[in-house]
Amino acid sequence: MTNFFTHLDWLFLGTTIGKAVFAWGLTLGFILVNIFLERKICAFIQDRVGPNRANVLGIRLFGFVLNFADAVKLLFKEDITPPFVNKFYYFIAPLIIMTVALMGMAVVPFADDLVIGNIVIPMSVLDINVGFLFILAITSLSVYSLVLGGFGSNSKYPLFAAMRSSAQMISYEIVMGLSLVGLVMVFGTVHLREMTAMQGGLLFGFLPKWGVVMQPVGCILFCIASLAELNRTPFDLPEGESEIIGFHVEYSSMKFALFFMAEYANIFVAAAVITTLFFGGWQIPWLPTETIKENAAIVLQITAAFAFSGVSIVAFLLHRFYSKRKYKWKDLREKEGMLLYAVLACIALISIGAIVFAQYVPFNSILKSSLAAVLQIGIFILKSFLICFTVVWIRWTLPRLRYDQLMALGWKIMLPVGIANILVTGLILILVPGK
């Protein structure tokens, strides 16, 4: 026993647990953000107001608080287990999909290696060399959840839906794998950390060497296939909330909520993977880690300036929103504006403080590398957020495909295009030397 503890790498253990908590927190936090985005974007696209009533002591945060009301509702709902279900499969299906959704983030790097003295901490929970193969393997497990959920419900319609969705997910997994072959050919690795590091280079001296620039067709194919894997519109046949019955009709209360949450967690994981593979991951364009560390003061000042201008724009919009309101609430909601203004003012003060701080205080190496890490995590989250936004945006724009159209698109268009993409990439790699 002593031997085990003396040989245990405490630093590795501690940092891994820390990173795992961060990655999980990020995924779970993005469930709330995604649900909020879904409601508000949908409302604004359809010229509606969206959620604006639920409040805690007058704080509504533009409908964000509605999530908590939802959580309370789902927790306190009666948990009905129909008498005809197969209990084991019925209970295990939501657990599988949630586990799979949370495991996806394990290999995604969210910043460059953190160098403190001579300790190097890779900023992904698992720094393993199989990279995105792990993600493909894990995400394909979620099919089990759909099939078991539909089959274990022991009812006709969930079974039909499970059949439909498993066919869809298996077909699109092939395209998903094929679209990444080109990327592997270009970067020569499947290790996500190395892949992201390579995307920091420049193509022709000015274009960032992102996956989307190197593999535009592969990127489009992968994004479409991910939408299909996520069961999002235009491929949301498995769920089809209101029109066709999904595989989770027999579920209620928190078990249904697990399916629901896993969908939104999966959106974030898919966004993170797309960011890492095709949009440079944590890479800030034209700003490699060394440059950040060398010019830490200037970078911090520019970031603070960006933050300050962002805060001013938000404050302007808020002021417009509150001053144009034609009615009074006559309760605590009137005070919400003051709170938001106070938060914005705090951020503005902090950013001004950061500008002054960077001017007068010398940076040591720990401060420099943590600045780089924070900036890179920030840009990674920003990119993922934009992709989550796009996924929701697509949902409220495009109509759903018919089942035969779905299969035709998958097998007759995307599969040949994926194979052609591999051939063309190979040809270019052979013909263009030194690439």
Next chain:
Amino acid sequence: MIVVKKQKLSLSEKLYVFEVAKGMWVTIGHFMRNLINPSGLPTINYPEEKRILAKNYRGLHRLLKKETGELKCTACKLCANACPARCITVEMALTEEGKPKKTPSRYDIDISRCIFCGYCVEACPFEAIDMSSGIYELANGDCKNYLYTKEKLSSY
């Protein structure tokens, strides 16, 4: 026989990508417009904001009074006869000798049965009843409160 002609698609429409981009452009336009100017939305925030009613909006009934303060109603029961929902009950008041007094002793409207058609207003020869009160928030937890009596109807 109906023959459905299949629309010929141009190449850019067949590719689907450009059409998707067009649709996305429309939706993001709506989104940005409403994000920047949420007060421009057509929504009426109901309990705080109220719709401006039309002049001839048919709200809750009201029994009108003469300048002397008596009801204009003569209890002729034309409104009760005109009512398709049969929700108006009128009884004429009697003097002590038992002669009719040309004023209602009872004028009840069962609002839970009323369909707000306005026939009672049209039928009234003395303009004693109208629906211009503009009151439409009539929901109530107790059925008894839906019976509007003479006093209630002439109080606003």
